[in-house]
Amino acid sequence: MNSYLRSQKRVVLRNCGQIDPNSIEEYISSGGYRALKRALLEMEPAAVVQTVKDSGLRGRGGAGFPTGLKWEFAAKAEGDPKFVICNADEGEPGTFKDRLILEGDPHCVIEGMVIAAYAVGASKGYLYIRGEYGQSYETITNALKQARSAGFLGNDIAGSGFGFDIVVRSGAGAYVCGEETALMESIEGKRGESRVKPPYPTDKGLWGYPTVINNVETLANIPPIIENGADWFRQIGTPTSPGTKVFTLTGDVMNRGLVEVPMGTTLRTLVFDVGGGIPRGRKFKMAQTGGSSGGCLPASLLDIPLDFDSLREVDSSLGSGALLIVDDSHCIVDVVKSFMHFFEHESCGKCTPCREGTYRLARLVEKIEDEEATLADLDVLSRLCRVMERSCLCGLGQAAPKPVLTTLKYFKEEYLVHLRDQAASKGA
Amino acid sequence: MNACSTAPTLSTETDKQIDRVIEEYKDEPSPLLEILNEVQHIFGYLSDDMLIAISEKLSIPTSQVYGVATFYSLLSTRPKGKHIIRVCESAPCHVMGSESVLRAVKDELGIDLGETTPDGLFTLESTSCLGICSVGPAMMVNDRVFGNLTREKVRLILRRYAKDKEASVS
Known part of the structure; x- marks a missing residue:
């Protein structure tokens, strides 16, 4: 087995590429919907919440909030109806894990949503997919139809008496809608502008009702956790970030694509073993973890374990699991300029610090690239960032x-x- | 838009089609974005008259409908070319050379970002991440994605689409 496969451990991607995503029969024969039956027929909702809490699963969308705790808040919140939302508005540049999970194993996401709904007492679910993902939309729509006729969605799921159904909603091109409250605004037919928190969605979410919103990868982790137990899950990964993480390797690396490794795998292993190193004989310069909103790490930090807490310690984030590798042929300022243009375009404009701040950041970085900036501009740049x-x-x-x-x-x-001044003296 | 002064002047057929879309979502609470997506899918863009008609039929203020229609980058209130080219400008594609891909498209078509060719065949836009970074630099033409792009590949793809002469701007 080569190093690309050897370092991987597939929990979330267990079925991707192994079964036909358009066949519920293949999903069932590989053990699919067994966890759903166990949860709905043999467990109390509170026991399901407790299992997820015990597993230590943290949200895979980026923030890393404990999933079981989120479910507990929603289960205890007062309000009827309650909703479960699957956040498939995958917009973080360099991330395409949710797309491949939805297109490779759509039923595991549906199964995860039904279990979440049962645990918190939700009657309706929304699956919000970004508008650019046409194939995902088709695959999941087909899977929902199959799940409905197989009795895994609807009024009396698997004979348990519990009822739940899922509607697919398509985005229309807005990065900010990946933010949970902006996503809810969008489902409500409004501009995707973030809400002030608190109240948190578990208290007042969609149309003001208690809502659990989880990322695609988070939900895909639920069936194996219910099936194998919290202790099994905790054996994978690190004590504070249990489980695996799906990463997307992009940029200047030999093996670009999707990989799943235990949490805590080092950046070096991902880039040089799984990723096969830097192509064209160039040298590693930096890796940005977590997508365009993540930190940029130098070669001296290659041995950092990739998990929520280790990355936070170096001012970066695990985020969505995007890893952008940049070799020594690139200028850092040019790469940063690309990030800043992105945020300037995607700011929703509701709050002034972001609307004006992203604009000013882009202008300042352009000024630096054009060799017109001074040391004072660098000072303004970092103060603006802090604000x-x-x-x-x-x-x-x-x-x-x-x-x-x-x-x-x-x-x-x-x-x-x-x-x-530097550029001028260099020129002279 | 002159929302106040002009009454909708939609053709009966267009009006009926919008009614059909709205009917489809009658059981959904606040389906405005779905309806706008669907109406644009049929007509290629959302005209002022269509937005006014939708706002009246749903009893939502026109300002709100217009606000939503102009918030999302996949919705357009102006007619576009028959083929919409979206070049990915996200960092992973940027690192792999998306700037030269964008230049190749501009050179080939003679238009800038946001513009439509005079024959109404192509509209050029940039897009944020398309989620196919493992084959960057990438672009989308209508609903199809193309990866591992080079200047030469871009030229070949565009010429293939250009052969499709049935241009329509609406």
């Missing part, structure tokens, strides 16, 4: 400064050589 981190309404604006701050920390010399 945005503290004052923006949602994760978009709070995280947008991350690539700037981490590159200022680890690659400051690349900024300095672009400064007006």
Whole structure:
């Protein structure tokens, strides 16, 4: 077995590429919907919540919030009806895990949603898919039809007396709708602008009712946890980040694509063993973890374990599991400029620190690239970042400064050589 | 838009089609985005008159309908070319050379971002991540995605679409 496969452990992707995603029979014969039956027929809702709590599963969309705790809040919240939403608005640049889970194993996401609904007492679910994912939409729509006629959705699921059904909603091109409250606004037929939190969705979510919103990968983890138990899950990964993580390797790396490894696998293993190293004889320069809103790490941090807490310690984030590898042929300022153009375009405009801040960040980085900036501009840049981190309404604006701050920390010399005085003296 | 001064002047057929879309979602609470997606799918874009008609039929203020229609990047209130090219400008594609792909498209078609060719065949846009980063740089033409792009490949793809001469702007 080569190193690409040897380091992987497939829990979430267990069926991807192994079964026909358009066949519920193949899913069932590989053990599918067994967890659903166990949960609905043999367990009390509170026991399901407890199992997920004990497993230590944390949200795979980026924030890493304990899933069991979220379910518990929603289960205890007062309100009727309650909703479960699957967040499939995968927009983080460099991330395509949710797309491949939905297209490779749609039934495991449906199964996860039904179990979540049973645990919190929800009667209706929404699966919100970004508008660009036409194939995912078709695959999941077909899978829902099959699940309905097989009795895994509807009024009396698997003879348990519990009723739940799922509606698919398509986005229309807005990164910010991946933020949970913006997504709910979008389902409610409004502009996708984030809400002020609290109240949190588990208290007042969709149309003001208690709502659990989980990422696709989070939900895909639920059936194996119910089936194999919390202790089994805790054997994988690290004590504070149990389980596996699906990563998407992109950029300057030999094996670009989707991989699943235990949490806590080092960046070096992912880039050089699983990823096969840097192509064309170039050298590793930086890796951005967690998508465009993640931190940029230098070669000196290659041995960092990839899990929620280790990455937070170096001002980065695990985020969605995107890993952008950049080799030494690229200028850091140019790469950062690309991130800043993205955020400038995607800011929803509701709160001023983000709307104006993302605009100013983009202009400042352009000024630096054009060799017109001074040391004072660098100071403004980092102060603006700090202000945005503290004052923006949602994760978009709070995280947008991350690539700037981490590159200022680890690659400051690349900024300095672009400064007006430096560039001038170099020219002379 | 002149929402206040003009009464909708939609053809009966268009009006009926919009009614059919709304009927399809009558059991869903607040299906505005679904309806806009669907109406655009039929007509290629959302005209002022269509937005006014939708707002009246759903009893939602026109300002709100217009606000939603202009918030999402896949919705358009202006007519577009027959083929819509969306070049991915996200960081993973940027690192793999999306700037030269974008330049190749601009050179081949003679238009800039946001513009439509005079014959109404192509509209050029940029897009955020298409989720096919393992084959970046990438672009989408209508609903099809193309990866591992080079200048040469871009030219070949565009010429294939250009042979399809049945241009329509609406």
